[in-house]
């Protein structure tokens with residue numbers, strides 16, 4: 232029988248509510264105009280309705296192609312063909328890997344497979360990708376060989392939803408490079424590169440409902456190779472750590488592993504001074520209700536973390552410094568903030584609070600000062616400085632913001648420390664292979680700012696994939712004048728524009744953050760006005776039963792986000808008084824962690840949000856960290872404002888340049904971000920990164936000169 236009378240075939244795929252797709256035997260030829268197809272399913276014959284020839288079900292592939300190791304060799308490549316082929320390979324051939332051209336598709340086996348030993352690495356070493364069964368090692372080998380043969384830097388991008396196996400795959404590629412780029416005996420460099428994994432997992436991974444060891448940050452590691460293809464160092468960049476987890480965990484989730492590791496080690500002699508208890512006694516570790524991950528042992532995991540720190544050259548006393556700060560965060564979470572009985576809206580924290588005392592001692596800071604500034608804030612009113620008690624909720628938020636901030640600073644410090652241990656002389660690095668392991672697409676029952684940022688990153692990654700696999704490939708066909716049928720693919724630019732474009736979700740969020748009375752609710756209503764009423768956007772919806780949530784139709788799924796907390800998380804604010812106390816800490820490490828912050832806070836911050844100058848809060852929004860005007864940043868790095876006049880000049884300059892650069896944005900390189908934070912923590916508006924590079928942006932010399940002269 233045949234469909235359309237042109238091709239002999241007797242199997243088609245039809246949609247099924249349970250199995251997604253089922254195959255069916257075609258019992259009659261189809262000719263245009265037929266209203267039904269007569270199909271044989273496992274449970275009998277059916278008349279499958281077809282409106283027109285474009286409604287015909289997808290055709291099955293010939294039996295001979297079943298289980299092919301490269302999806303691009305299939306005669307028909309569509310969703311049911313892909314799923315069926317992956318299933319056959321997984322179930323019948325016990326193979327978790329399949330190629331799709333240059334892409335390797337991996338299915339998480341959730342089982343220890345004997346396919347990653349040294350002998351398998353040896354088997355893949357030096358072999359061509361096309362000659363070998365699909366494997367993560369063959370992708371690593373291809374990158375390694377191309378780097379050496381063509382002297383070209385390489386990147387491996389690992390993407391997939393949460394729990395799909397990205398981090399495990401990234402670790403296998405690193406192990407592969409450590410073996411092929413090392414000597415027979417592991418040298419210290421490879422050992423150090425591999426040792427960074429347990430450390431990053433301890434401080435950046437946590438149990439979520441999807442994955443017991445979920446990475447809560449993005450990671451890009453560049454492994455540097457010397458002339459002979461030997462590993463000589465590495466450098467890591469991290470992206471957007473989920474700091475909210477430090478103070479809050481959803482049901483059945485945990486905080487970062489390191490906290491439980493420390494609690495589990497509380498009986499060790501050297502750990503007693505940390506005054507730790509079981510995790511169920513700490514507010515910051517018990518909220519998820521599940522303290523233990525089956526089949527893991529937090530105590531032995533801490534040993535692994537400590538030995539990795541030692542491999543990376545961190546001395547035991549410095550490790551203890553880290554553990555002291557981490558333990559202090561747990562004690563901070565237990566600080567008792569109470570409503571004052573006479574006046575309910577004001578609160579105080581008892582100076583003899585046991586947890587506050589331990590927290591202050593561990594961090595080497597003054598307890599009375601901490602008690603004061605955890606529940607009071609300084610206000611400038613008509614030139615006068617007033618001290619005002621906070622409400623209970625404000626004080627709890629200030630405490631949590633401090634905990635998140637300390638953890639975030641410590642995380643960044645550890646990454647810097649690891650990079651110094653993995654660092655090599657630039658001149659020696661001949662080439663590198665980058666491995667990007669970024670958080671996977673997420674959708675939970677309740678999604679917030681973190682999921683929004685993660686899904687946005689995945690949307691960008693998908694676009695990169697589309698560009699690479701379809702767009703650039705087809706451009707090459709055009710250049711080479713090859714005949715082929717243009718492949719249609721789902722371009723996700725519309726969804727990306729909704730998030731990052733002008734009047735997009737980030738744009739309106741940053742604007743709301745600058746409003747004196749901005750709130751999550753008013754932001755979400757502005758979204759409804761803009762993207763439902765004024766100009767309905769195909770990727771934006773409002774849930775029928777809620778006035779405080781919005782839905783984005785992502786490439787991977789529809790996700791409903793609750794607006795609560797978006798503004799706070801985007802502002803990422805900490806009060807300066809608390810930072811100053813930490814800066815004055817007797818602990819060298821604590822003081823060092825906040826030195827940068829001190830510099831930032833001493834610079835007056837042009838807060839558009841309050842409509843006035845604000846000196847007390849750090850306000851570079853998270854959204855605006857993702858992208859920024861690089862020219863402004865470059866010029867700012869040359870310049871530190873010293874007075875109010877300077878600041879006004881700077882703000883005017885920024886506004887002028889923003890006008891000039893409208894629609895020509897540029898993603899801010901991380902090192903410049905550090906510079907701008909240090910020099911001038913002004914809130915930059917969110918602008919989408921495009922293909923344009925900063926170097927190509929032309930700023931009139933007259934403007935630059937006039938600015939520099941005035942500055």
Ligand SMILES: Nc1ncnc2c1ncn2[C@@H]1O[C@H](COP(=O)(O)OP(=O)(O)OP(=O)(O)O)[C@@H](O)[C@H]1O
Nearest residue numbers: 341342393394395396397398399442445446670671
């Ligand atoms: N190749 C594999 N072999 C055996 N088990 C695997 C493999 N890949 C993944 N797993 C299992 O799946 C779990 C989740 O994998 P992984 O942490 O790599 O997911 P992920 O995609 O990085 O998730 P997230 O985005 O949440 O960080 C691992 O802890 C491991 O138990």
